[in-house]
Amino acid sequence: MLKHPKLMRKVQEELTEIVGLNTSVEEGHFPKLKYLEAIVKEIFRLHPPIPLLVPHGPSKSTTVAGYTIPKGAQIFLNVFAIHRDPQLREDPSEFKPERFLEGSSA
Template identity: 50%
Template sequence: MAELLNNPNLMAKARSELGKVVGKEKMVEESDISKLPYLQAVVKETFRLHPPVPFLVPRKTEMKSEILGYAVPKNAHVLVNVWAIGRDFTIWSNPNSFVPERFLECEIDVKGRDFRLIPFGAGRRICPGLLLGHRMVHLMLASLLHSFDWKLEDGLKPEDMDMTEKFGFTLRKAQPLQAVPIKP
């Protein structure tokens, strides 16, 4: 929601898609999500820029290895910095900007098959809540966008929003988002 409120034109685009696919009178249903490619792109872009956890659960190496010229000793604890991968200039063009369109006509997903976007991890130790979380994020965002118009609290303008993040076990906004729903 913060990225969409910070980019009102992108929010309008997502809401327009919802209006065309779902209609104005009907509630968003889980079966509608597969027909909302722009909304799906918004969620992927959000996970790229703001992964739920900045570092995946640590792994311990079973043997001495070399990765991209770096020696990794046996029993070393290895952390995967998902936040940095999402902002890597060698992988993403304009990596610090919120651009959902980069995921349209693109097969990259968050299910651990493409290491450019792994907010839930990958392999045998992928997050067990991936399917439920993925489904709920789409449905919740679609429902919020479809059911209400949104404005920032206290006349704040999108360009004045503080989008800095606070790092911890989870990643969150340093300044909590304060938005006001308005019934359309």
């Protein structure tokens, strides 16, 4: 957040508006904190806590995108690479929490 002071101010404004200055954040506030939620999602998109998902494997040999995957092979999904693929996301290396807000085209 220190690299993005405008975004930090926006979250502070949201917290002040929804929670107030003299109370602590409570569970009931979370559904209303949409921008904070978008920031958390964007952080986990760029820095997933588990970059490779639990291995999976086909129950029979199959072909995917021209590659033969034999029965019993271990398949790892690279979440880190998927979230940074420019074919799947616009500006995938940029920190843009707005992409998770409803009605956003980011």
